[in-house]
Amino acid sequence: MGEIFNKHVSSMSESSEIEEKSSINSFSLVVILIKIIRDLTPILEKVARNIDKLDLIMKKSPDILYSFLFKDFQEIVESPYTEEFMSEIENFSTNLIASSKEKKASSRQKVSHPPISIIIPSLNEEEAIKQTIADIQKQNLPNVEILVVDGLSADRTQDFARKMGAKIIVEHRRGYGRAIQTGVENAKGDILIWMDADFSYPAKYLSALIQPIIERKADIVLGNRLRKLEYKSMTPSHLFGNVILTIIFNIFYGKRIKDTQCGLRAFSRRGLEKMNLEKKGMSYATEILIEAVKKNLKIEQIDISYRKRIGETKLNTFKDGINILLTIIQNRFRKKS
Ligand SMILES: Nc1nc2c(ncn2[C@@H]2O[C@H](COP(=O)(O)OP(=O)(O)OP(=O)(O)O)[C@@H](O)[C@H]2O)c(=O)[nH]1
Numbered sequence: 001m002g003e004i005f006n007k008h009v010s011s012m013s014e015s016s017e018i019e020e021k022s023s024i025n026s027f028s029l030v031v032i033l034i035k036i037i038r039d040l041t042p043i044l045e046k047v048a049r050n051i052d053k054l055d056l057i058m059k060k061s062p063d064i065l066y067s068f069l070f071k072d073f074q075e076i077v078e079s080p081y082t083e084e085f086m087s088e089i090e091n092f093s094t095n096l097i098a099s100s101k102e103k104k105a106s107s108r109q110k111v112s113h114p115p116i117s118i119i120i121p122s123l124n125e126e127e128a129i130k131q132t133i134a135d136i137q138k139q140n141l142p143n144v145e146i147l148v149v150d151g152l153s154a155d156r157t158q159d160f161a162r163k164m165g166a167k168i169i170v171e172h173r174r175g176y177g178r179a180i181q182t183g184v185e186n187a188k189g190d191i192l193i194w195m196d197a198d199f200s201y202p203a204k205y206l207s208a209l210i211q212p213i214i215e216r217k218a219d220i221v222l223g224n225r226l227r228k229l230e231y232k233s234m235t236p237s238h239l240f241g242n243v244i245l246t247i248i249f250n251i252f253y254g255k256r257i258k259d260t261q262c263g264l265r266a267f268s269r270r271g272l273e274k275m276n277l278e279k280k281g282m283s284y285a286t287e288i289l290i291e292a293v294k295k296n297l298k299i300e301q302i303d304i305s306y307r308k309r310i311g312e313t314k315l316n317t318f319k320d321g322i323n324i325l326l327t328i329i330q331n332r333f334r335k336k337s
Pocket residue numbers: 120121122123124125149150151152171173174175176179195196197198200238263309312313314315
């Protein structure tokens with residue numbers, strides 16, 4: 001702008017020097033202004049033609065526009081740069097529109113992902129709860145709430161879980177099954193996942209676990225630990241119990257479940273609502289499978305790896321094993337409800 005003005009002033013003053021050698025009068029100033037306007041007209045026309053884009057940039061990134069318009073104004077008004085400037089504006093606005101469309105599309109995708117609730121029953125798991133939650137958060141699954149169902153822990157499990165951003169549900173009554181049920185009652189998700197608080201189930205399988213439910217191929221997806229078991233991740237007695245209970249379950253119910261005692265599972269809310277469940281302890285996990293079989297719900301299975309748990313087990317191999325066995329036998333001869 002300054003240069004254009006100076007250019008016109010100097011050319012006027014040169015001609016004035018030749019003719020009258022007088023200083024710039026008001027008439028010559030008007031002439032300069034007219035010339036400036038004439039030179040600026042094509043630029044202004046281009047700006048006017050692109051006013052919508054400029055308006056958009058103004059709304060989205062006023063700082064960038066200001067720096068375009070003011071910092072580099074000297075260059076802008078000189079015609080060689082005008083084309084470049086306008087094409088830059090055009091590129092910039094095209095990119096801006098494309099990226100805002102992308103953002104809208106990805107936010108629509110996130111919203112369309114069904115809400116997921118991950119239910120983690122916990123009892124004195126301060127050594128493992130942080131890692132368990134961090135492992136889930138690392139997966140960056142959209143639309144997920146993490147519910148830690150605690151109430152009996154005498155250690156810092158609740159504090160740690162809260163600090164990690166999980167929602168804490170207090171359940172003072174005893175039992176793994178009861179804790180899961182309380183979690184289900186408080187969950188907002190359409191897909192519900194169960195997971196232990198002991199860092200034994202790798203969260204990298206969550207995405208594969210929910211996929212069959214999203215695709216409506218299954219109401220329940222079970223993990224199977226027995227194929228990819230890590231060395232010494234299960235005690236020999238737990239391994240033996242799991243295998244025996246799974247074989248007996250399959251004989252009694254004519255199914256081919258690979259690991260009936262796996263604690264990593266996903267359910268559709270629709271499927272869960274069809275079940276009548278009574279057990280409150282560890283046998284809850286078996287009762288729910290029996291109900292699923294009786295209600296003809298679709299079950300899918302995925303192989304998962306399994307880590308040695310951190311902290312003390314809450315499972316009583318003998319007592320819980322007998323309870324699970326009784327649950328399998330008793331329910332086989334019960335009428336459908
Ligand atoms: N809220 C609550 N959680 C429980 C209770 N009993 C067990 N849990 C939790 O339920 C999950 C399963 O218990 P575990 O001790 O891991 O049982 P398990 O997985 O069969 O056995 P391990 O292979 O030794 O881990 C763990 O996260 C426990 O902290 C209970 O009475 N109340």
